[in-house]
Amino acid sequence: MLVLLNxxxxxxxxxxxxxxxxxxxxxxxxxALGLLFTWQAIVVAEVILALPIATALSAAAVQAVDPxxxxxxxxxxxxxxxxxxxxxxxxxxxxxxxxxVAFGRVLSEVGAALIVGxxxxxxxxxxxxxxxxxxxxxxxxxxxxxxxxxxxxALTVNVLIxxxxxxxxx
Amino acid sequence: MATLEVxxxxxxxxxxxxxxxxxxxxxxxxxxxxxxxxxxxxSTLLRLLAFLESPAAGTISLEGHPVAGGxxxxxxxxxxxxxxxxxYLFRGTVAGNVAFGLRAAGLRDPAVEQRVRAALEKxxxxxxxxxxARQLSxxxxxxxxxxxxxxxxxxxxxLDEPAxxxxxxxxxxxxxxxxxxxxxxxxxxxxxSHMLEDAYRWADRLLALHQGLPSxxxxxxxxxxxxxxxxxMQRVAVGPLRIDVVSDRMGPATLAIAPxxxxxxxxxxxxxxxxxxxxxxxxLAEHGAEMRVTIDAGIELVAIITRRSxxxxxxxxxxxxxASFKSVAVKVF
Numbered sequence: 495m496l497v498l499l500n501x502x503x504x505x506x507x508x509x510x511x512x513x514x515x516x517x518x519x520x521x522x523x524x525x526a527l528g529l530l531f532t533w534q535a536i537v538v539a540e541v542i543l544a545l546p547i548a549t550a551l552s553a554a555a556v557q558a559v560d561p562x563x564x565x566x567x568x569x570x571x572x573x574x575x576x577x578x579x580x581x582x583x584x585x586x587x588x589x590x591x592x593x594x595v596a597f598g599r600v601l602s603e604v605g606a607a608l609i610v611g612x613x614x615x616x617x618x619x620x621x622x623x624x625x626x627x628x629x630x631x632x633x634x635x636x637x638x639x640x641x642x643x644x645x646x647x648a649l650t651v652n653v654l655i656x657x658x659x660x661x662x663x664x
Numbered sequence: 665m666a667t668l669e670v671x672x673x674x675x676x677x678x679x680x681x682x683x684x685x686x687x688x689x690x691x692x693x694x695x696x697x698x699x700x701x702x703x704x705x706x707s708t709l710l711r712l713l714a715f716l717e718s719p720a721a722g723t724i725s726l727e728g729h730p731v732a733g734g735x736x737x738x739x740x741x742x743x744x745x746x747x748x749x750x751x752y753l754f755r756g757t758v759a760g761n762v763a764f765g766l767r768a769a770g771l772r773d774p775a776v777e778q779r780v781r782a783a784l785e786k787x788x789x790x791x792x793x794x795x796x797a798r799q800l801s802x803x804x805x806x807x808x809x810x811x812x813x814x815x816x817x818x819x820x821x822x823l824d825e826p827a828x829x830x831x832x833x834x835x836x837x838x839x840x841x842x843x844x845x846x847x848x849x850x851x852x853x854x855x856x857s858h859m860l861e862d863a864y865r866w867a868d869r870l871l872a873l874h875q876g877l878p879s880x881x882x883x884x885x886x887x888x889x890x891x892x893x894x895x896x897m898q899r900v901a902v903g904p905l906r907i908d909v910v911s912d913r914m915g916p917a918t919l920a921i922a923p924x925x926x927x928x929x930x931x932x933x934x935x936x937x938x939x940x941x942x943x944x945x946x947x948l949a950e951h952g953a954e955m956r957v958t959i960d961a962g963i964e965l966v967a968i969i970t971r972r973s974x975x976x977x978x979x980x981x982x983x984x985x986x987a988s989f990k991s992v993a994v995k996v997f
Contacts, residue, residue, distance in 0.1 A: 562752035570765035571742035
């Protein structure tokens with residue numbers, strides 16, 4: 495299970511895009527859904543990309559928590575859910591890091607979005623695919639501008655996560 | 665009815681039996697001390713009694729009902745609480761930690777706040793209520809952990825080496841809080857300690873464990889005696905020996921002689937030690953740079969000496985030695 499997960503971590507995004515393209519293509523097994531070249535297809539692809547990273551890093555975060563946390567919660571009468579919550583609370587910094595890393599992977603992703611989305615203007619053009627297109631068209635200043643927007647977005651989300659973790663609790 | 669009762673209990677880790685205890689019953693309001701060296705099975709027994717792990721064989725009953733299966737153990741954990749040797753405090757405030765078990769029990773805010781305050785007061789921790797739990801001293805952590813455990817009003821409180829990390833004052837606060845609690849209700853207390861002095865000062869019963877088994881001999885020079893009284897300097901009969909002790913007590917008592925207070929010599933010492941006995945070495949055990957020498961002097965005495973002295977004196981099993989110790993080295997409990 496962990497090996498599969500770790501392989502999924504290193505999966506090239508273009509390959510994921512290809513597989514989903516194959517599944518969603520009109521003649522593919524899920525073709526009837528008509529999802530190919532829609533923004534929903536991009537969401538599906540990005541979720542599949544982010545899930546293994548989020549899962550693997552969260553598992554590592556939880557495993558790294560002091561075993562006394564679980565025992566302490568249990569001996570104080572906590573049930574399964576409350577105990578899990580107590581463990582997650584103690585691991586919240588590493589769990590947040592898992593979210594940040596998964597978010598980073600999705601944010602910077604081009605290949606899958608391009609293949610399953612098709613880079614259709616006003617429909618499935620994402621910031622990264624737009625940058626790719628602008629660069630290949632020689633519109634360098636537009637590409638840089640969009641890149642800055644993307645960076646600002648990444649920064650904002652990271653700052654928000656940092657704030658959510660609560661300040662002063664290093 | 666016993667608060668906790670054990671029958672045919674066995675625990676196995678990695679194919680090795682780490683604990684084997686046929687029977688044990690701890691009555692309401694009892695103070696049972698588990699004593700024995702590290703690795704004797706004390707912590708294992710406490711975790712089993714806390715229903716944090718399930719035994720390889722045997723049963724543990726809580727207030728007369730055998731506890732078996734996940735659901736029963738979960739229910740039992742609401743009534744028995746373990747304070748670990750190095751207690752873990754959750755992130756957040758001291759008050760937040762003490763509230764944990766109360767919230768787990770389904771209590772809501774005004775009640776939780778009130779119980780938290782009461783529990784903190786019992787351990788004189790009111791001033792620390794809003795402090796960050798991560799910024800406490802070891803002694804404070806210990807007290808917070810005990811307050812957190814007492815807040816849930818368990819029928820049995822289990823403590824693993826409560827005195828090992830805490831400073832003297834923290835220990836005092838903890839033991840008096842437990843005594844206070846016991847004067848209010850029949851709280852059962854079981855604690856593990858490798859310090860016999862603590863065990864004897866506070867417990868009303870003692871279970872000695874050695875390599876996972878109850879040990880019939882009390883560890884390390886403990887003797888039940890009857891003090892004659894009448895003077896501060898007393899001569900007490902221990903088996904065939906007469907031991908000089910300093911105590912103004914009278915009647916039944918326990919004598920403890922720390923093994924490192926006993927001096928071994930080849931000939932009787934001309935010294936201030938009032939107790940000098942001739943004996944024969946019956947057992948030897950090596951512990952790193954120390955040797956544990958058991959002498960039969962009519963009663964068995966254990967002395968700890970350095971490996972170096974042992975070699976220089978040329979001691980061996982069967983050899984004759986003199987054991988000397990001062991009367992003030994004999995602790996009376």
